[in-house]
Amino acid sequence: MAATLALSAVAPGAQSSAQNAQTAEGAAVAIAPNSAALAAASANIHEFAKHKLTMPVLGIGGAGSLRPIVGEALRHVATNVQAVEIQGAGHWVAQEQPDAVTDALLKFLAPAR
Known part of the structure; x- marks a missing residue:
């Protein structure tokens, strides 16, 4: 059984939103690439x-960030979507709640074993 995962990712070395928002210039720079x-x-x-x-598709989002958007967006491109909301996480889900992300991945991948 094939599986597809959708996780939030940021390029190494990229500044956080909080770092970019410290100046008006930084805020403008943060918005432009996102647009x-x-x-x-x-x-x-x-x-x-x-x-x-x-095939089964897993979307993982932090409760404080993209949680509702992940599942909704994936349902536009996939028919068998499981969306997981990770409590206590924002945009950096895997870094903020690694155990919860690991649990979600293991549950999603268990049928493929």
């Missing part, structure tokens, strides 16, 4: 939605 990324993601979702994935 371009959102436009690209929107175009990708429309293209991917033409042929939805049928």
